[in-house]
Amino acid sequence: MTGIDKQKLRFKVENTHNLPTIPATLKNILTFLENPSISINKISDFISKDPVLTMKVLKMINSPVYGFPGRISSVNQAVLLLGLNVIKGMLLGVSVFELMQKAMVGLWEHSLGCAALSSLMAKKKGLKSSEDITIAGLLHDIGKVLLAVNIPEVYERLIDVTEKHGLTILEEEKTVLGTNHGEVGSWIAKKWNFPKHLVEIIQYHHEPYKASNARVECAVVHLSDILVRARGFGFAGDNSIPEVNKETWDILGFTDEDIKELLLAMEDSLEDYEDLGA
Amino acid sequence: MPKINVDEAKSGMITSRPVSNENNIIILKENTELTDSIIDRLKKMGIEYIFVKAEKRFSKSREDTLNEVEKRFSRVVNNPIMDKLKRIVKEHIEELYDRNR
Numbered sequence: 001m002t003g004i005d006k007q008k009l010r011f012k013v014e015n016t017h018n019l020p021t022i023p024a025t026l027k028n029i030l031t032f033l034e035n036p037s038i039s040i041n042k043i044s045d046f047i048s049k050d051p052v053l054t055m056k057v058l059k060m061i062n063s064p065v066y067g068f069p070g071r072i073s074s075v076n077q078a079v080l081l082l083g084l085n086v087i088k089g090m091l092l093g094v095s096v097f098e099l100m101q102k103a104m105v106g107l108w109e110h111s112l113g114c115a116a117l118s119s120l121m122a123k124k125k126g127l128k129s130s131e132d133i134t135i136a137g138l139l140h141d142i143g144k145v146l147l148a149v150n151i152p153e154v155y156e157r158l159i160d161v162t163e164k165h166g167l168t169i170l171e172e173e174k175t176v177l178g179t180n181h182g183e184v185g186s187w188i189a190k191k192w193n194f195p196k197h198l199v200e201i202i203q204y205h206h207e208p209y210k211a212s213n214a215r216v217e218c219a220v221v222h223l224s225d226i227l228v229r230a231r232g233f234g235f236a237g238d239n240s241i242p243e244v245n246k247e248t249w250d251i252l253g254f255t256d257e258d259i260k261e262l263l264l265a266m267e268d269s270l271e272d273y274e275d276l277g278a
Numbered sequence: 279m280p281k282i283n284v285d286e287a288k289s290g291m292i293t294s295r296p297v298s299n300e301n302n303i304i305i306l307k308e309n310t311e312l313t314d315s316i317i318d319r320l321k322k323m324g325i326e327y328i329f330v331k332a333e334k335r336f337s338k339s340r341e342d343t344l345n346e347v348e349k350r351f352s353r354v355v356n357n358p359i360m361d362k363l364k365r366i367v368k369e370h371i372e373e374l375y376d377r378n379r
Binding site: 105166168226227229230231232239240241242243244246249256259260263264267 | 281294295329343346347349350351352353354357359360362363364366367369370371373374
């Protein structure tokens with residue numbers, strides 16, 4: 001398949017908010033996120049104005065996925081505690097993933113699973129920025145959603161071919177698009193001024209050895225992604241799993257027992273995941 | 279569980295999207311619980327795929343779940359890390375089923 005020009009694709013993706021198929025509420029959110037001068041107050045006001053959004057954000061923050069259940073009762077408190085970037089990511093997560101349910105059933109569950117497992121791994125490794133890593137886990141596949149809404153026919157066909165030949169989406173994306181969902185996700189993360197390390201995790205979650213700013217964080221999301229798929233939680237668009245990068249495995253240095261413990265903790269935290277429906 | 283082959287459908291699963299035939303006429307609404315006779319009808323009508331809601335854990339047999347793990351790993355061979363992960367995931371699943379017994 002030819003005719004997909006990477007620069008044109010990037011332009012499309014960066015202008016997702018102009019798509020006629022995007023619901024008005026999401027359009028508002030995307031336009032809001034694009035503003036480089038978002039402040040803590042502005043984002044707090046923006047979310048608080050919308051009761052549905054407020055509820056979704058609070059539900060997510062207080063869920064076991066995030067790790068402080070039942071403590072945060074107002075958006076103001078959430079923003080102060082978690083910081084601008086985490087709230088921005090969450091706003092994006094809870095809104096864009098509605099589209100995800102249409103684009104690829106099961107991707108939301110996969111993303112939640114990855115968020116939960118990334119959070120657990122980050123804590124286990126004693127990483128400072130476990131909230132950021134959780135958001136990266138939630139958003140790592142946002143490129144798939146962007147592709148599915150911007151080039152629906154092409155992407156659907158791509159997924160069909162993937163399924164028919166037992167490939168991974170990643171392989172087929174490279175063949176057909178000359179890029180992959182990680183890079184596509186990073187375009188928009190950059191455009192929305194997400195911090196460097198978050199951009200990097202999204203971009204390189206399949207190529208963690210390329211990360212220069214957030215190598216360990218990238219390793220966490222890389223391994224979480226593969227483990228969640230191996231376990232069969234949710235659906236990331238393909239039935240084959242890619243290999244874990246050897247260097248990543250060594251950086252994290254988890255024992256067999258560690259992995260088992262992490263998997264069990266993930267199962268527990270996702271017991272009620274349907275409640276978190278996008 | 280998202281899109282599944284009708285052959286994999288089991289009674290008790292719930293549709294997550296309406297099912298339409300080749301003329302785009304909806305033959306099964308969203309949120310319908312499948313029964314054996316509905317599944318039979320779908321097969322007879324030549325429907326290949328349907329969308330079902332995330333399955334409740336343990337709705338599948340232990341063997342099926344383990345076989346699926348095997349299948350997902352089928353493209354990664356001769357990789358000691360992946361072999362190890364496969365073993366751990368399988369042991370994890372066995373443990374979940376044991377607990378739930």
